[in-house]
Amino acid sequence: MTIRVLVVDDQSMVRAGFRLLLADEPDMEVVAEGSNGLEAVAQAARFHPNVILMDIRMPELDGLEAARRILAADASARILILTTFDLDDYVYQALRAGASGFVLKDDPPEQLIAAVRTVAGGDALLSPAITKRVIQHFTRLHREAPPKAVDTLTTREMDVFRLITRGLSNAEIGQELFISDTTVKTHVTRLLQKLDLRDRAQAIVLAYQTGLFDASETRPRERPDGSR
Known part of the structure; x- marks a missing residue:
């Protein structure tokens, strides 16, 4: 089964990098992108991705509120938060919101890919x-x-x-x-x-x-x- 991924980040270069990285995986497909939380909510409702790879700090609507809205509409959604270890308060709030895991933007590519598969499989990371x-x-x-x-x-x-x-x-x-x-x-x-x-x-x-x-x-x- 192909893992359908939605990539949400306010930096276009970051989104492009994740798209290129995941495109090399035969079992993954980036079905949509978003540059803010509002777009994340809309794209999640439209494409029903298996995993939503989402930044926390974004304009218009941050990743935390976007996660809450996405999960309120679809409890089966799997959200993998892009974060850094110095954002503790965001980590706690994301867990409360229902995030299934966290990855660092500078993690090695193989760790990111493994994280997507882990969350897609229904587990938490x-x-x-x-x-x-x-x-x-x-x-x-x-x-x-x-x-x-x-x-x-x-x-x-x-x-x-x-x-x-x-x-x-x-x-x-x-x-x-x-x-x-x-x-x-x-x-x-x-x-x-x-x-x-x-x-x-x-x-x-x-x-x-x-x-x-x-x-x-x-x-x-x-x-x-x-x-x-």
């Missing part, structure tokens, strides 16, 4: 560095109560959940828990379904908004009944 910043941010905020659905998670699903919040990939989670990648994927799918979450990004936000895990913990917190 959060590096350990970004995950750490998210943890530090949310642990300073007022905690919300965890949803009751957390109580339906099995012990193994909680173990997987905890490792997701540390930014580990499926392969790394498998190594940590001595289970196969396929088993990890099954656990991830089930816990996301039980918690009604789109992807790992939302799972991480939920975990640290509610204080479900502490950054220093190596095991999930016990529930009130003493179980995990």
Whole structure:
């Protein structure tokens, strides 16, 4: 299946560079471009891309509000934010808005291409560095109560959940828990379904908004009944 990509950035040279880069990939096609958030919303509605590669700082409508509008119209949209590590506040807001991942504009080409494929496949892309910043941010905020659905998670699903919040990939989670990648994927799918979450990004936000895990913990917190 061809991955249909919408590239949104206010700099024409940046858009041209991404178009040329992705054009060399046999499984990718840039179906449209946009120079601001308003164009992003319009092009997303018109072309229904699999992945929207979008800058945050843009005129007329920034990438954050564009992401909110796009996801409000189509909850299945996958948005990959172009960012820099010094824009922490934007990272947190983008996660809240429903972004599925982040890439740096100066990342190596192979990392960008891999990121597009990851997000197109329905997964989220959060590096350990970004995950750490998210943890530090949310642990300073007022905690919300965890949803009751957390109580339906099995012990193994909680173990997987905890490792997701540390930014580990499926392969790394498998190594940590001595289970196969396929088993990890099954656990991830089930816990996301039980918690009604789109992807790992939302799972991480939920975990640290509610204080479900502490950054220093190596095991999930016990529930009130003493179980995990």
